[in-house]
Amino acid sequence: MALSWWFRGGCLTLRHLITPARGGARVAAGAGAGAAVPGADKTLALLPCSLQKPQLTPLLLGHAKYTSAASASANAGAASASASASASASASAFDQGSEKQRKLLKDLQRISQHSYDATATLYERWKGGELSEGEGTLYGGFIPSTALFNTYLRAKSHLTRDAASLIGLVEKAQEEGTHVSHKTMSLLIGFCVRTNGLEELRESRLMQGKDNRTLFDFFLRGLSSCVFHKRLRQGLSLFEHHPVEVRHASGIKQDRMRQYEALKNEFVVLGLQRSAWGMLQKLLTILEKEPTPLAFQTVCQLVTHSASNGHFLLNRSIDMMWEHERNGEVVNLDYGTAYSIIANTSSNRSIPKEKKKLVAEWVWEKMQPLDEKVPSPLFYGILNFHSQQGDVSRCFDVLNALDRLHPGKADPYQMQILSSVVSGVNLGVHHKEPERYKDCIRVVDENFDRLMERKEAGNITVSCVNILIAACGKAKELGRAFETFEILEDLGIVPDTHSYTLLMDICLTNRRYDAVFRLSEELEEKGLKYTSRTIEILVHSAMRVRDIYLIHDFLKIALSQGLLLTENLLQQVDRFLSKYVEKSEEEKYEVEDIGHIIESQVYREER
Secondary structure (H helix, E strand, C coil), rough: CCEEEEECCCEEEEEEHHHHHHCCCEEEEEEEEEEEEHHHCCCCCCCCCCCCCHHHHHHHHHHHHHHHHHHHHHHCCCCCCCHHHHHHHHHHEEEEHHHHHHHHHHHHHHHHHHCCCHHHHHHHHHCCCCCHHHHHHHCCCCCCCCHHHHHHHHHHHCCCHHHHHHHHHHHHHHHHCCCCCHHHHHHHHHHHHHHHCHHHHCCCHCCCCCCHHHHHHHHHHHHHHHHHCCHHHHHHHHHHHHHHHHHHHCCCCCHHHHHHHHHHHHHHHHHHHCCCHHHHHHHHHHHHCCCCCCCHHHHHHHHHHHHHCCCCCEEEHHHHHHHHHHHHCCCCCCHHHHHHHHHHHHHHCCCCCCHHHHHHHHHHHHHHCCCCCCHHHHHHHHHHHHHHHCCCHHHHHHHHHHHCCCCCCCCCCHHHHHHHHHCCCCCCCCCCHHHHHHCCHHHHHHHHHHHCCCCCCCCHHHHHHHHHHHHHHCCCCCCHHHHHHHHHHHHHCCCCHHHHHHHHHHHHHHHHHHHHHHHHHHHHHHCCCHHHHHHHHHHHHHHHHHCCHHHHHHHHHHHHCCCCCCHHHHHHHHHHHHCCCCCCHHHHHHHHHHHHHHHHHHHHHHH
C-alpha cells in the first residue's frame, strides 16, 4: 500500500493506493516465524520483527495491559497457541500505533511551520475520534503521547492569550495519562511569562505538593524566560514566592546553580538597563539572604548606574563593592564614576554622615597619586563634599592641589558652598535679617588664621586666598576683603583674574562703582584676561552710572575675546536701552551698535 499526502491551503487530503503484498502480509509471532493474516491484500504491511523492541518505544509506558501480557508470556517460557496469538496481536497493535503516532508527529511538526490552527485542529480531531476513514487508517486511535501533546501545546500557545485555558489543557492531559515532561513545563512557562500568567501557573494543580528541587526547576525555567522576554515584574514575583530554601535547596547539581547565579546577575543588569529602581530595591533586599553575593562585574554596574542617577541604592551598592574589595578584588574607578559617587553621596539622605566621609576618602584615595589627568570637576566635587562637612582645612589642601595641577582653572564662583561655609553666613535666615551675619566676622577671622598657619609649609595658593575674598563678600565685609587681597603681595603670590573679579563684585554690591572701574584698569595693566563674570560686573556698573560708552566698550571686549554673556544680562541691557534717551548723535550710534552686539550674542547662543 502506498500513501501520499498533500498540504493545500491548510487542508489535508489522503490518497491511498491499495496493492496486494507479495506473498501476503505476515504478523511476527517469534523469531523468524509468522502467520498469514486474513485479507492481507487489503492491509498495510507491519513492522518487521527485528524492529519490535518495546524497551525502545516510549509509548510502552502507557500500556500496562500489553506489558503484563508480554512479561507473563516471557516468564512462562511456553503458552498455548491461542494465548500466543493474542499476545502477538497485542504487540502488533502497539507497534502499529507507535508507527502511526510517529507519522502523526512528523506531520504535525510539518504543518505547524505553516499553520498553528491546522496543527491544533488535526490533533483535536485525532483525540476526539473525528478523523476520516483514511486518516484513521494512517494515524490510528488516540493514545496519550507526550511528544504529540507538546507539539499541540506549542500550536495552542500561539492561538490564545488566556493562560488559564492553556494551563487547563495541561492539567486535563495529565489526568488522561499524558506525562507532563520538562519540555511541556518549559512551553507552558514561556507562554505564561509572555501573557503575564506566571502567577496562575504557580497556583495551579501542576505545581501543588512539589518538593523544593522541583520548585527550583520551575523557578529557574521561569527566571530564564523572564530574562529572555525582559519581564521584570514577573521575575521579581518569582524571587518573592521562592525563598532562599528553594533557590538553594539541597541536592541541586552544581551546573544548575551556576545557571541560577548567571541568570540572577543578568536579571539585575536588566533592571539597571531599564532603570527599574523600585524593583531593584526589593530584589536586593531579597538577595541579602543569599549565601553567594552578586558577581563583581554586576556590582560595578550597580555602583556606576546608581551613582550617575543619584539613586539611594548607591549606599547599598557601595557596601557590596567594599565586600568584594575585602575579598581580594581590585577596584579601579574612572574619573566620571568617581565624580558621580562623590557628588551624589554628599546629597544622598540614605547615607549616614560618617559613611559619607568614608566614601569620599575612599574615592579620593583611588585617585592617588594626583596628576594633570585628574579633571578639575573632580576637584570641585571633593571640595563641595568637604564643604558640606565643614572641613575647611581639607578644602585648602584640595585647592592647593588644584592650583598646582591646573593653574588658573579654580573658579571661586563654582565653589559657592565652600565660600558660604568660610563666611559663616546663616543661610537659613533671610538676607535682610541681621541674624544672618552675626557670626560672620568671627568665622572669617578663624578661617583667615587657619590659612595663615599653612604659611610656613608654603601650602597657600591664590585660590585659597580667593575663597577668603569671596567669603568676605558674602559676609558684606568690604574692608576685610581688601585686606585679604593685600595679603597676596605679602605672601609673594600674584593675584589672578578671579582675585580682581571677586573684589569688583564686592564693590558693585556696596555701590563703589569707581572702585570697580579702577580695578578693571589694574587688571588690564597686568595683562590679565577678562572672564564672562568680569564683563557682567563691569556692564552692570556701567548701567548703574548710565554710561552708554562704557557699556559699549565692555560689550566689545566680550565680543573680541569670544566670551559668552548670560541671557539675563542681555535682557537687562536691552531693557536699559529701551528706556535710555540719547543725548547726542554719537550716543545714538552707540545704542545701535550695542543692539547689533546683543543680536550677535543671541544668535550665537541659539547656534
